Structure formats: structure tokens, C-alpha cells
Amino acid sequence: MTDRKDHFVAGSCLCRDCLGESRTDAGRCPNCGSPRLLAHPELADLAIAHIDCDAFYAAIEKRDDPGLAEKPVIIGGGRRGVVSTACYIARTFGVHSAMPMFKALKACPGAVVVRPNMEKYATVGRQIRTMMRDLTPAVEPLSIDEAFLDLSGTDRLHHAPPARVLAGFAQTVERDVGISISIGLSHNKFLAKIASDLDKPRGFSVIGRAETRSFLAEQPVGLIWGVGKAMRARLARDGITRIGQLQTMAEKTLATRYGSIGLRLSRLSRGEDVRAVIAGQGAKSISSETTFFEDLSAAADLLPILRKLSEKVAARLKDKDLAGNTIVLKLKTASFQTRTRNLKLADPTHLADRIFRTGRDLLEREIDGTRFRLIGIGVTGLTEGWRADPDDLLDPEATKRARAEAAMDAIRARFGRDGVGVGLTFAPGKDDKR
Amino acid sequence: MKVTIERANILKALNHVHRVVERRNTIPILGNVLLKAEGADLALKATDLDMEIVDAAPAMVEQAGATTVPALMLYDIVRKLPDGAEISLDTSEGSTMTLQSGRARFSLQMLPDADFPDLNAGDLPISFTIPGPQLKRLIDRTQFAISTEETRYYLNGIFCHVIGEGDGAKLRAVATDGHRLAKAEMDAPAGSAGMPGIIIPRKSVGEIQKLLEDPEAIAQVELSDAKIRLTIGSVVLTSKLIDGTFPDYERVIPAGNDKILTLDKATFKSAVDRVSTVSSDRGRAVKLSLSQDTLALAVNNPDSGSATDEIPADYKAEPLEIGFNSRYLLDIADQLTSDTAEFRLADPGSPTLIHDQDDGDALYVLMPMRV
Numbered sequence: 001m002t003d004r005k006d007h008f009v010a011g012s013c014l015c016r017d018c019l020g021e022s023r024t025d026a027g028r029c030p031n032c033g034s035p036r037l038l039a040h041p042e043l044a045d046l047a048i049a050h051i052d053c054d055a056f057y058a059a060i061e062k063r064d065d066p067g068l069a070e071k072p073v074i075i076g077g078g079r080r081g082v083v084s085t086a087c088y089i090a091r092t093f094g095v096h097s098a099m100p101m102f103k104a105l106k107a108c109p110g111a112v113v114v115r116p117n118m119e120k121y122a123t124v125g126r127q128i129r130t131m132m133r134d135l136t137p138a139v140e141p142l143s144i145d146e147a148f149l150d151l152s153g154t155d156r157l158h159h160a161p162p163a164r165v166l167a168g169f170a171q172t173v174e175r176d177v178g179i180s181i182s183i184g185l186s187h188n189k190f191l192a193k194i195a196s197d198l199d200k201p202r203g204f205s206v207i208g209r210a211e212t213r214s215f216l217a218e219q220p221v222g223l224i225w226g227v228g229k230a231m232r233a234r235l236a237r238d239g240i241t242r243i244g245q246l247q248t249m250a251e252k253t254l255a256t257r258y259g260s261i262g263l264r265l266s267r268l269s270r271g272e273d274v275r276a277v278i279a280g281q282g283a284k285s286i287s288s289e290t291t292f293f294e295d296l297s298a299a300a301d302l303l304p305i306l307r308k309l310s311e312k313v314a315a316r317l318k319d320k321d322l323a324g325n326t327i328v329l330k331l332k333t334a335s336f337q338t339r340t341r342n343l344k345l346a347d348p349t350h351l352a353d354r355i356f357r358t359g360r361d362l363l364e365r366e367i368d369g370t371r372f373r374l375i376g377i378g379v380t381g382l383t384e385g386w387r388a389d390p391d392d393l394l395d396p397e398a399t400k401r402a403r404a405e406a407a408m409d410a411i412r413a414r415f416g417r418d419g420v421g422v423g424l425t426f427a428p429g430k431d432d433k434r
Numbered sequence: 435m436k437v438t439i440e441r442a443n444i445l446k447a448l449n450h451v452h453r454v455v456e457r458r459n460t461i462p463i464l465g466n467v468l469l470k471a472e473g474a475d476l477a478l479k480a481t482d483l484d485m486e487i488v489d490a491a492p493a494m495v496e497q498a499g500a501t502t503v504p505a506l507m508l509y510d511i512v513r514k515l516p517d518g519a520e521i522s523l524d525t526s527e528g529s530t531m532t533l534q535s536g537r538a539r540f541s542l543q544m545l546p547d548a549d550f551p552d553l554n555a556g557d558l559p560i561s562f563t564i565p566g567p568q569l570k571r572l573i574d575r576t577q578f579a580i581s582t583e584e585t586r587y588y589l590n591g592i593f594c595h596v597i598g599e600g601d602g603a604k605l606r607a608v609a610t611d612g613h614r615l616a617k618a619e620m621d622a623p624a625g626s627a628g629m630p631g632i633i634i635p636r637k638s639v640g641e642i643q644k645l646l647e648d649p650e651a652i653a654q655v656e657l658s659d660a661k662i663r664l665t666i667g668s669v670v671l672t673s674k675l676i677d678g679t680f681p682d683y684e685r686v687i688p689a690g691n692d693k694i695l696t697l698d699k700a701t702f703k704s705a706v707d708r709v710s711t712v713s714s715d716r717g718r719a720v721k722l723s724l725s726q727d728t729l730a731l732a733v734n735n736p737d738s739g740s741a742t743d744e745i746p747a748d749y750k751a752e753p754l755e756i757g758f759n760s761r762y763l764l765d766i767a768d769q770l771t772s773d774t775a776e777f778r779l780a781d782p783g784s785p786t787l788i789h790d791q792d793d794g795d796a797l798y799v800l801m802p803m804r805v
Contacts, residue, residue: 393785
């Protein structure tokens with residue numbers, strides 16, 4: 001603690017551009033003239049951060065194509081797809097993620113639509129995560145583009161308090177990765193996540209202990225995680241719309257009225273959240289899925305797509321030197337019902353051949369005239385790659401197919417993914433179905 | 435139903451039947467044991483719908499009748515009663531059965547005996563007897579290689595069939611999981627000629643093995659192509675057979691392996707065990723490097739370290755390096771009855787044959803691992 005106090009004097013400002021400290025009321029940094037000053041009485045004492053990349057997919061596309069910089073950009077799939085990310089320019093037209101694409105284009109006809117390139121985004125996501133781990137080992141990824149960081153006790157390591165380390169990190173990401181991030185800094189995960197959203201994009205918000213209660217009191221109950229549409233409606237029926245109303249109610253009353261979630265409401269409404277930042281485990285599964293242009297029901301249409309997806313999953317497993325022993329098939333019907341089917345194998349696999357064959361067996365049982373809009377295949381039960389696909393006494397053909405796949409991989413490594421393929425995925429016209 | 439029975443008698447019968455009952459059941463009555471008092475016996479029966487075991491214990495039947503009560507609870511109660519206790523069972527109180535022994539008294543919820551499922555065995559045309567130890571040997575030698583893979587369900591048991599005819603006919607048991615194969619055979623018992631090839635499921639195999647622990651046991655076998663029934667003493671086990679085709683395993687047994695390695699089993703086993711200490715879960719490959727009369731063993735685990743060892747061996751062929759799953763090597767070493775083990779090898783990518791020098795009727799095949 002004394003360490004932090006050495007760096008920060010109460011009442012001083014941190015400049016997010018030059019990282020300098022000053023005492024000023026002028027609203028600009030006396031050292032560099034920047035208006036991006038951060039002042040908070042508890043700035044030196046807060047160590048739990050939530051970092052969220054700004055319009056992540058769109059920002060990467062803009063970075064890679066400077067021609068897009070000034071244009072509204074929407075990342076999303078095809079004619080029937082939905083918006084997965086809209087850049088901040090597109091958002092001014094009312095476009096938001098999860099919006100059907102046709103609606104988005106109606107709201108913003110001038111938008112440039114870019115098909116998502118998940119591999120690229122995942123690479124950038126990993127790059128940023130690696131950089132985060134240079135700050136602290138306690139990095140808990142929430143998704144590809146956001147994570148919690150616990151910087152407690154890192155002052156000596158960085159010779160700076162968390163706030164300055166984070167401001168510096170935002171600059172490093174902008175310089176080295178070419179996208180911007182928003183930071184929320186507070187004393188627990190719940191509040192850090194709320195904070196990162198307050199000042200987006202390129203934001204840095206702080207919620208201190210002193211103002212936690214008063215800040216939350218004004219907020220809508222929907223801000224509490226776990227309070228979705230249904231819970232919000234239930235609370236509204238009981239006349240509760242603001243978190244402040246929950247603060248005045250006894251924990252016991254909320255618990256008896258709403259059950260276990262009532263307890264959570266009570267604690268979170270007062271800004272109490274004891275969950276620790278837990279360093280993230282690696283991926284638990286690897287999967288790939290696609291939504292069709294038109295609903296499909298025939299095996300002949302679905303199998304080539306399944307094969308392509310299996311190859312994608314296999315390539316990612318091999319790339320990460322992983323293998324998994326459970327194959328999961330996912331289907332979404334035209335009426336938006338999701339079916340998942342899985343099968344455990346005797347040995348872990350990372351072969352497209354085995355993933356596809358298992359997926360095909362699972363799929364064949366689902367072919368009953370139902371029209372599907374989406375298919376996906378994944379592998380879970382992940383383990384080290386060396387355990388994958390031991391030779392089988394009874395199935396020498398599988399060994400031969402495994403060798404053929406190794407040969408295909410070698411060709412693809414030299415000539416790209418389309419360098420070689422199996423006949424199933426080569427049928428004319430089939431390629432565009434994805 | 436009203437019976438009095440000695441603890442030792444009912445415990446012995448429960449020991450035979452209780453393992454059939456699955457610990458978790460969606461159908462409540464499958465968690466129960468059927469009790470049937472008749473004549474001078476109390477019959478007990480448990481089932482999981484794929485297998486049933488019936489045993490009878492001598493009892494004093496005051497009033498004949500039948501009921502079902504939770505099997506594992508009854509087993510636990512009987513186990514916890516003192517040695518030599520007398521137990522009385524009485525169903526006259528309506529929905530619960532009263533179990534009384536000394537001053538201890540239990541009430542157990544009953545379900546109607548009429549609802550207890552029966553594994554209808556149907557016609558079992560083939561019938562023969564096998565001395566218990568011989569049947570047990572077939573199981574002991576092959577059981578470890580049974581697969582647990584759901585997709586190849588036909589490997590989830592021991593394949594039994596008769597080969598040859600007349601005096602030379604053999605009853606052969608085979609099990610494989612694709613990584614290793616075990617084969618054991620015995621002279622075919624009289625009456626087994628014409629028997630269909632059958633696959634006995636893993637769980638039934640385990641129960642049969644336990645019923646054969648008495649070296650004096652004799653098994654009366656009756657079977658069709660769908661079911662098998664074994665009568666061993668007072669116990670009758672009936673099981674469904676796996677409805678599938680066992681693969682052509684003969685194809686897998688290599689005939690031309692000409693590199694012969696002979697070694698002392700105990701020395702080999704402890705060396706494998708020693709070097710595989712560095713592979714955290716014993717699943718890693720042990721690399722065997724064979725050269726003139728020496729065998730070098732090596733395990734390399736990038737996460738923790740590596741280990742090597744060397745033991746004397748009888749080997750005259752050209753040098754060879756080959757990897758095996760250490761666990762599978764130990765499993766097979768455990769099966770061998772002889773002091774020396776004989777490996778017949780071809781190349782690092784082909785199956786290896788392992789012979790039991792003392793038990794010529796048992797044979798093992800092991801698929802190498804890439805190292």
C-alpha cells in the first residue's frame with residue numbers, strides 16, 4: 001500500500017497520454033496538454049480491471065483496410081446472417097450486434113458489410129491476451145476480446161500502480177496491435193465490468209469504494225448480471241426498476257421473495273462481489289458452425305458442409321497440438337430449435353476424417369425431413385496432441401486415411417487450404433452453400 | 435410372506451446378486467431385489483434388464499409369498515448385522531417389509547413383485563458343462579482387452595466360439611479393443627459342437643468370473659444366439675448376448691513376425707514400471723530399443739522428464755526400435771503365467787505377438803505406438 005502512495009498523491013491526476021502525474025484544475029495535462037486526464041481519490045487503491053476491445057472485429061477490419069476507416073462497417077454473415085459487430089460509425093445509425101442484417105442495412109444503407117474472418121480475430125485476440133499476461137498472471141478471459149485482470153500486488157513489478165499500468169497498456173495495444181480498448185477499474189469484477197462500458201470507446205472509467213452505493217442506486221436493475229428480460233419484468237411488477245430500491249430492502253426479504261437470485265440481487269446491489277479473478281484455462285472445446293443461405297434437409301446437401309467444417313476443426317486442433325475424444329454435432333432447425341448430439345470415442349482424435357465420420361453417423365440419425373438452418377461440429381474432452389489417433393488393429397483403413405490426411409496437410413501447408421480437397425467437398429455448386 | 439433366515443445364508447445369496455443392481459436407476463424397481471419364499475428356500479433375484487442373477491438360500495418359511503425391496507439397502511443392513519444373527523422378514527404390515535434381528539428393526543419400502551421384470555430366456559438349445567477353473571481361465575486371460583468404446587459395441591465383450599471338429603475342437607475366447615487382442619482356448623466341452631459364435635457382455639463376464647472363484651465349481655452352460663444361462667451351484671445367471679458381429683480377428687494376428695525377443699518377465703515388468711514413472715499417467719509410449727541380447731527402455735515426457743533403463747534379453751535379429759503403451763505392456767505381463775515372455779516382432783508399425791511360454795493356448799497381440 002505504501003508503495004502506491006509513493007506514486008500517487010491523493011487529488012493528483014493521471015494523464016492517459018503522457019502517463020504523467022500532476023495537480024491541476026485546468027482540465028488539461030500541464031506536461032503534454034492532453035485533456036485525457038484521470039482523477040479519482042481511490043485511483044491508487046483499485047486493482048481489479050475489466051478490459052474490453054472496442055468494436056473488436058470491425059476495428060481489425062478497419063486496421064487492415066484503411067479505406068474503411070471513415071465508413072460505417074458491419075461485420076456479419078451473408079444474406080440471412082445477423083450483425084456480429086458494428087463499428088462506432090454504423091452504431092450512430094442505430095445498428096447494433098445481433099440485429100438481422102436486412103434491418104441493419106435498412107437503417108444504414110451505406111454500410112460496408114464484411115464477412116467475419118474468425119481466424120484473424122482469434123489471432124489478434126490471442127496476441128492481446130498474451131500481452132495482458134505480461135501485466136499479471138491473473139487474467140480471466142471472458143471471450144475473444146474481453147478479460148478480467150487482477151493487478152493486486154503488481155506495483156513493485158511494474159514500479160507503477162495498476163491505473164498507470166493499464167493506461168500504458170491501452171497505449172501499447174493501440175501502437176502494437178492497432179485497435180483501441182476500454183478499461184474499467186474498480187474493486188471487484190462486477191463493478192469493473194460495468195465501468196469498462198461507461199466511457200466506450202477508448203475509455204477508462206473508475207468506480208471507487210466510496211461512490212459504489214450511490215453510483216449503483218441510480219442504475220437500472222438490468223445492469224446486474226443474471227437479470228435478464230424475465231427477471232426485469234418480474235422486478236418491475238413488484239415496482240422495482242432501479243438498483244437503489246434493492247439497496248433499501250433486507251437481504252432476507254429478497255431471498256425469500258426471489259430465491260437464490262434474490263441473495264445475489266441484494267449483494268450486487270450494494271456492489272459486493274467476492275468472485276476472484278481466476279486465470280483462464282485454455283479452450284474447453286473447438287468447434288465450427290455455419291448458417292445456410294436456405295434451409296437444408298437432405299444429407300447430400302449437409303454432408304459436404306459437415307466435411308468442410310470438420311476440416312476446419314481438425315486444422316485448429318492440429319495447429320494447437322490438441323486432440324479431443326468427444327464429437328459434438330449441433331443443428332438448428334428452421335424453427336430455431338437447437339439439437340446437439342455427442343459421441344465419445346475410444347481415443348482422442350484430431351483427424352478431419354474421424355471427426356467427419358463420427359459427425360456423419362450422428363447427423364444421419366437426425367435426417368428426417370426436418371429443415372435445418374445451421375450445422376456445426378465440435379470436439380471436446382481436449383487433451384495433448386500426442387494422444388491422438390493411435391493405430392488400430394482392427395481398422396487398418398483408418399491408418400491409411402490418417403496417412404492420406406497427413407499428406408493433404410503437407411500440401412495445404414505449401415499451397416493453402418484449397419491446395420487439395422476431398423471429392424465430397426468438390427461437387428460443383430456445393431461450395432457456395434456455406 | 436414370512437420367513438426366518440440365517441444371516442450367513444442370506445448374505446451369501448445377496449453377495450451373488452447385488453452387483454447386478456445399478457447404483458443409479460431411472461426405473462425404481464430395478465433398484466430392488468425380488469424375494470420369493472417357497473418350500474424351504476428364500477430365492478433372491480436381481481436384474482438390470484440385460485442380465486439377471488437368481489440365488490436361493492435355505493430358510494424357514496412360515497408363510498410363502500414374494501415381494502421386492504431396495505437391494506443395496508437390504509445388502510447393507512444384512513452386512514451390518516452381527517455374525518450368526520437370525521433375521522426375520524415379514525410383509526404383513528402393508529406397504530413395508532419388516533426386517534427384524536435381535537432388537538434391531540427395519541422397515542423397507544416394497545414394490546409389487548408382479549412388476550419385477552423377467553429376462554425371458556426363451557429356448558436355449560445348446561447345453562454343456564465346463565469345469566469352473568477352465569472357464570475362469572478363458573475369462574482371466576482375455577477380460578483385460580475388452581473395449582469400452584460405445585461406437586464399436588460389438589467389442590464390449592468376450593467373443594466365444596468353437597473352432598475345429600471332433601477331438602481337436604477348441605472353445606476359444608477372444609477380446610480386443612483395437613490396441614491389444616487376447617486369445618485363449620481350451621478343448622471344446624462335449625455338447626458345444628454347433629454352438630453359435632457369441633459375444634458375452636463385459637458386465638456379465640465380470641459376474642461369471644466372480645461366481646467361479648470356488649475351484650470346485652462346475653458351470654452348466656445353456657445358450658442360444660441371443661442369450662446365455664450359467665448354473666453354478668445354486669446360482670443361475672442369465673444374460674443377453676451382444677447382438678453384433680465380432681470382427682475377423684484372425685486377420686489381425688500376425689503370422690510372419692520373425693524377430694524373436696525372449697526375456698525374463700519379472701525383470702521386464704519392473705523395468706517398464708520403473709521408466710514409466712516419468713509419464714504422469716502411464717499412457718505414454720515406452721520405446722524399446724533392441725540390439726544383440728540387450729533391451730533398452732526409454733520414456734520421454736516433455737512436461738516432466740525422461741527415463742532410460744537396460745535389461746538383458748535374448749535377441750539375435752537385426753536392431754529394432756519400437757514403442758508400446760506402457761500400461762498395455764504391464765497388462766499383458768500380468769497375464770503371462772510363465773517366467774519368460776516371448777515377443778515376436780516385425781517392424782515399428784506392425785502388430786507384435788506375445789506368447790505365454792507355459793500356456794500355449796493363450797496368445798496376445800499388441801499394436802505399437804508411434805514414437
